[in-house]
Amino acid sequence: MKKTLLLACLTLSANFAVAAEPSKDFMWGAASASYQVEGNVNQDNRGKSIWDYYLTDKQLAGLGVTGEVAINFYDRDQYLKDIKLLKSLGINSYRFSIAWPRIIPDGLGPVNMQAVAHYRRFITDLKLAGIKPVVTLYHWDMPLALAQKGGWENRDSIDWFNQYAQVIFENFGDIVQDYVLINEPSVEVAQNIKAKRYLAGDTSDSSLPIIATPATLETSLKSYNHILLAAAKAKESFREGHYKGRLGVALPLSPILTAGDATDQDKADAKIADGVLNRWFLDAIYKGTYPEDVLALAKKMNLKIDVQPTDAKTIHDAGFEFLGINYYAPFYVRHGKGKGYNPETYIPKGQKAAFNGAVRPDQLTALLDRIRTEYGNPTVIITENGAGFPGEDKLVKGMVVDTQRCEYIKDHIKAMNEAMKHGSKVDGYMVWSSHDNLEWLEGYKSRFGMIYVDWNTQKRTPKQSAYVYGHIIKGDKIDTLSCK
Ligand code: FCB
Numbered sequence: 001m002k003k004t005l006l007l008a009c010l011t012l013s014a015n016f017a018v019a020a021e022p023s024k025d026f027m028w029g030a031a032s033a034s035y036q037v038e039g040n041v042n043q044d045n046r047g048k049s050i051w052d053y054y055l056t057d058k059q060l061a062g063l064g065v066t067g068e069v070a071i072n073f074y075d076r077d078q079y080l081k082d083i084k085l086l087k088s089l090g091i092n093s094y095r096f097s098i099a100w101p102r103i104i105p106d107g108l109g110p111v112n113m114q115a116v117a118h119y120r121r122f123i124t125d126l127k128l129a130g131i132k133p134v135v136t137l138y139h140w141d142m143p144l145a146l147a148q149k150g151g152w153e154n155r156d157s158i159d160w161f162n163q164y165a166q167v168i169f170e171n172f173g174d175i176v177q178d179y180v181l182i183n184e185p186s187v188e189v190a191q192n193i194k195a196k197r198y199l200a201g202d203t204s205d206s207s208l209p210i211i212a213t214p215a216t217l218e219t220s221l222k223s224y225n226h227i228l229l230a231a232a233k234a235k236e237s238f239r240e241g242h243y244k245g246r247l248g249v250a251l252p253l254s255p256i257l258t259a260g261d262a263t264d265q266d267k268a269d270a271k272i273a274d275g276v277l278n279r280w281f282l283d284a285i286y287k288g289t290y291p292e293d294v295l296a297l298a299k300k301m302n303l304k305i306d307v308q309p310t311d312a313k314t315i316h317d318a319g320f321e322f323l324g325i326n327y328y329a330p331f332y333v334r335h336g337k338g339k340g341y342n343p344e345t346y347i348p349k350g351q352k353a354a355f356n357g358a359v360r361p362d363q364l365t366a367l368l369d370r371i372r373t374e375y376g377n378p379t380v381i382i383t384e385n386g387a388g389f390p391g392e393d394k395l396v397k398g399m400v401v402d403t404q405r406c407e408y409i410k411d412h413i414k415a416m417n418e419a420m421k422h423g424s425k426v427d428g429y430m431v432w433s434s435h436d437n438l439e440w441l442e443g444y445k446s447r448f449g450m451i452y453v454d455w456n457t458q459k460r461t462p463k464q465s466a467y468v469y470g471h472i473i474k475g476d477k478i479d480t481l482s483c484k
Contacts, residue, residue: 021420022420022426026427027428028092028469029428029429029430030430031134031432032433032435035049035051036437036439038072038074039069040074040075047112047143048145050144051067051440052067053144076125082451083125083131089466089467090474091473094434095135096135098119098135103164104164106145107145123172123176134179134383135180136182137164140191151192152223152226153222154226157227159233165181165233165234165238166234169238173241177246179238179246180248180249180324181230181231181234183250183326184250185223185227185228186252189216189220194206211276212277213343214340214341214342217276218298220276221280221305222304225305225307228284228311231320233318248381250326251323253278254278254330254363256330257270257333257363258270269335272293282375284315287316323379323380324383326383327385328387330357330363332347334346354389354408355387355389355390355446359387359408361412365416377425379425386450387405392404392405392447393436393463399461402464402465406464410472410483431465431469435453435460436448437453450465
């Protein structure tokens, strides 16, 4: 090849590579969820959610460990300071959730306009600061009244959610563009199963059954189907209402890995685990079918999962505009006890791990590659990615040097960029979380924020990861940024 031609080719391919990386409009953000940050649980006539019941009434996270104060984010004086801080770090979008029991205190019935006014003010304040709101309609705060009617296990939940979603579209449709309809069905269902185990007095097992086991498969598949149908119905209402914007769901997707010396039974369980955790959702949304292997297993086990013949097609036909991916870690799976499907998760010896599992940025690239090649390359927003490490977040002389979280974020952004170079269409990346906050049944022990929060004084201190993230957003070369 002639020298000039070679040069031209090289420049061309270099241009393509650059073009595939985050553009100027890329959403660089952080995420949070209402119950984890808001506090002020009695403000403006908020109704009760299942989490008030778990943590305040039943003290499942420990004595006095509740969301009653959290990080006081419902308070305007407080959140205005936080918005200012986020802006100073360079963040241009913010994912937060609206609490259903604030908007409709009993889950169904009259709309609480005080809460509507609060969130409209908050969204306007974000926008005035140049921060784009990404609004999650449901991040697990099921109104208590509806939880008592069975929550997502009740097929009526499809209509309950749709009615709530319509209220959101009517009241926020003019100021919001990007909506995440529901967050992480499989983790929410797992949290509820774990809470029920605790309520029944069994505290011996603190694991979270995110990959449904035989004991939890019926509740899980039934709830997943209803949640996806609820999102699809809300999407249809949005279309009928002629609102403008983009809608998607946020799924906790995780590659399923097995050991090099895995047995056939390990591999068989891993395949079903992938079916339950990943393909169940992705196949329904992008192919209009539920995975045959999971359906066959449910049939063999005689499970009543309430999947009607047209359900998966209805979910597909909704035509969500983007896929929200919450990625933390892959799962290593092997066969547990007994015959038949019974997966067990583990972390291999020597594998670095965070609170939410193995640290494997390469698996984020693999996941995005899979979404692109197997599911038609939909637009993706990384709606959550982040980490917390035992003992890492120490406030010393007014500083928190969270080297491991900082490296985690750097490595995962590089992994995302890699997939974008392969052709994945990623529109945004949100760190979980902006601030340390209430980690559900784990209480305040597990910090995930880029901003340190002193639980007693509510004082905020940006950590090293926050500064480094700000530099990445500005366009500095990731490898030149130090996490120490
Ligand atoms: C995700 C949840 C989020 C937070 C992070 C650490 O599964 O969506 O609320 O708890 O984990």
